[in-house]
Amino acid sequence: MENQVxxxxxxxxxxxxxxxxxxxNLSIEKNRVTAIMGPSGCGKTTLIRAINRMHELTENTxxxxxxxxxxxxxxxxxxxxVRRKIGMVFQKPNPFPTMNIYDNVIxxxxxxxxxxxxxxxxxxxxxxxxxxxxxxxxxxxLYKKGTFLSxxxxxxxxxxxxxxxxxxxxxxxxxxxxLDPKATSHIEELIKELRSYVxxxxxxxxxxxxxxxxxxxxxxxxxxxxxxxxxxxxxxxxQDKRTEEYLTGKFG
Amino acid sequence: xNFKINRDKLFRAIxxxxxxxxxxxxxxxxxxxxxESSESLTKFGFGFITGKQWxxxxxxxxxxxxxxxxLITSFxxxxxxxxxxxxxAVFLSExxxxxxxxxxxxxxxxxxxxxxxxxxxxxxxxxxxxxIREFQLSxxxxxxxxxxxxxxxxxxxxxxxxxxxxxxxVISMVPTDVKEAAYSLGATKFEVIxxxxxxxxxxxxxxxxxxxxxxxLGETMAVTMIIGNSNSMPTSIFSxxxxxASVIANEFTEATDSTYVSALIEIGLLLFLVTALxxxxxxxxxxxxxxx
Numbered sequence: 157m158e159n160q161v162x163x164x165x166x167x168x169x170x171x172x173x174x175x176x177x178x179x180x181n182l183s184i185e186k187n188r189v190t191a192i193m194g195p196s197g198c199g200k201t202t203l204i205r206a207i208n209r210m211h212e213l214t215e216n217t218x219x220x221x222x223x224x225x226x227x228x229x230x231x232x233x234x235x236x237x238v239r240r241k242i243g244m245v246f247q248k249p250n251p252f253p254t255m256n257i258y259d260n261v262i263x264x265x266x267x268x269x270x271x272x273x274x275x276x277x278x279x280x281x282x283x284x285x286x287x288x289x290x291x292x293x294x295x296x297x298l299y300k301k302g303t304f305l306s307x308x309x310x311x312x313x314x315x316x317x318x319x320x321x322x323x324x325x326x327x328x329x330x331x332x333x334x335l336d337p338k339a340t341s342h343i344e345e346l347i348k349e350l351r352s353y354v355x356x357x358x359x360x361x362x363x364x365x366x367x368x369x370x371x372x373x374x375x376x377x378x379x380x381x382x383x384x385x386x387x388x389x390x391x392x393x394x395q396d397k398r399t400e401e402y403l404t405g406k407f408g
Numbered sequence: 409x410n411f412k413i414n415r416d417k418l419f420r421a422i423x424x425x426x427x428x429x430x431x432x433x434x435x436x437x438x439x440x441x442x443x444e445s446s447e448s449l450t451k452f453g454f455g456f457i458t459g460k461q462w463x464x465x466x467x468x469x470x471x472x473x474x475x476x477x478x479l480i481t482s483f484x485x486x487x488x489x490x491x492x493x494x495x496x497a498v499f500l501s502e503x504x505x506x507x508x509x510x511x512x513x514x515x516x517x518x519x520x521x522x523x524x525x526x527x528x529x530x531x532x533x534x535x536x537x538x539x540i541r542e543f544q545l546s547x548x549x550x551x552x553x554x555x556x557x558x559x560x561x562x563x564x565x566x567x568x569x570x571x572x573x574x575x576x577x578v579i580s581m582v583p584t585d586v587k588e589a590a591y592s593l594g595a596t597k598f599e600v601i602x603x604x605x606x607x608x609x610x611x612x613x614x615x616x617x618x619x620x621x622x623x624x625l626g627e628t629m630a631v632t633m634i635i636g637n638s639n640s641m642p643t644s645i646f647s648x649x650x651x652x653a654s655v656i657a658n659e660f661t662e663a664t665d666s667t668y669v670s671a672l673i674e675i676g677l678l679l680f681l682v683t684a685l686x687x688x689x690x691x692x693x694x695x696x697x698x699x700x
Contacts, residue, residue, distance in 0.1 A: 208592060210588065210591065210592060213588065213591060236594045236595075236596060237594070238594075239591065239592055239593065239594040240593070240594035243592070243593075244592035246585055246588065246589065246592075248585055250583070250585040250586050250588070250589045251589075252586060252589065252590070252604065253586065253608065254604075254607040254608050263590070263593060264593035264594065266603065267590055267593055267594070267595035267599050267600070267603055267604075268593070268594050268595060268599065269599065314589070317589075317593070318592075318593070321593060321594070
């Protein structure tokens with residue numbers, strides 16, 4: 157399939173002796189939003205942190221199987237390259253506190269030591285902030301510290317920072333769990349709009365959110381991939397009993 | 409009930425008293441110094457600080473050689489020690505943040521802080537001075553061995569624990585999610601340390617360096633043993649000299665007339681003021697640079 161951005165094959169993840177993910181197979185298509193759902197501790201976050209190899213920052217982890225980004229196994233690339241191609245947005249907004257808004261957006265380039273002309277930087281910053289729907293709110297305060305923004309604005313700044321690197325995939329790890337309802341709906345709108353630029357994988361606790369913003373949905377349970385399909389189909393006619401029980405609130 | 413309230417009042421009074429006592433103590437120090445050095449203060453005035461001659465026989469006292477000796481040895485010591493201390497701190501907090509090796513190095517740093525300064529002086533005298541002498545011979549300058557440079561090296565080692573442990577502390581306080589954000593953008597460990605961790609912990613590291621500098625300014629015993637105790641203006645970093653602390657330690661027992669004693673006490677006052685000034689300036693800089 158040409159549209160296939162990411163292909164996870166027979167992927168298992170171990171934390172020490174404990175197996176956290178069991179033989180996951182999952183393929184992600186271009187310009188779609190895939191929601192990863194499941195009860196706490198089912199391995200949602202572990203899965204997306206493995207996709208950009210962030211798990212390697214934690215000691216004592218081990219993986220089996222392959223994760224292909226287009227045709228390359230990410231475990232055969234170096235992690236730096238992988239992380240530049242696969243962006244990440246975290247649970248808690250985490251703009252760099254020492255940097256102003258402008259520098260936060262361009263941080264990926266500065267951190268990697270990529271030298272750009274000021275005019276090119278300006279274009280990237282404006283473009284990324286426009287895509288993350290923050291431009292109008294901050295365009296007059298670009299040189300102020302990002303930490304003065306509200307929580308929702310900070311999270312959109314983090315999205316802009318990730319988008320600035322022009323990633324193939326954007327991983328979002330419960331990006332609204334630390335935000336109020338208004339900021340949450342703002343981010344949800346944003347995710348829907350961003351679909352045309354970037355493929356997204358979003359971990360969420362919130363079934364309503366998954367239903368509102370995703371094209372596809374994945375249900376993980378106890379480290380197993382139980383079900384994967386179009387969101388609408390998975391919500392209305394779940395194939396597996398465990399999915400149905402989760403969706404109807406029997407557990408989780 | 410009444411008893412409880414009274415106890416609370418008593419507790420508050422004790423706290424207030426302790427805090428107030430400290431202020432009284434500082435003022436007490438200050439006033440004693442001024443009173444005891446009044447003879448020298450009135451006799452030499454401002455010329456005491458700018459005077460290059462220290463001649464007890466002539467009754468001529470100028471403290472500039474010691475003031476410069478103290479400042480040069482301390483700052484030179486800090487310049488030598490700072491990069492090493494910072495690297496130890498980064499190593500302990502980012503590379504070996506736990507395990508056997510971490511503990512060994514951490515203990516070594518703490519141990520360094522606990523070594524009495526006379527031991528450092530001895531080490532400097534018997535191990536470092538001959539080495540410096542060799543070096544001075546090889547580059548063709550007068551082989552004193554002892555002197556400003558030797559003192560700066562010993563000071564630089566003595567103050568490592570201050571910068572290193574405070575820096576380690578502040579570096580390990582950099583939030584994980586901020587570091588992860590940088591890693592997720594494709595930064596290497598070196599890039600994260602240089603562009604995220606160090607800017608974040610900059611003012612804390614500066615505070616550590618300031619504490620180390622304060623320690624170096626006041627260090628007496630070790631420096632007295634290896635600086636050469638020469639009362640003339642230092643001409644190069646290899647020349648023998650004297651610091652404010654070392655000249656007091658060295659000459660206090662020999663001070664016979666009242667002007668001499670009073671001049672030495674004024675040096676003490678000067679050292680007190682220099683240390684306070686550097687601390688205040690440092691605090692001001694920290695305040696100005698903390699932005700979050």
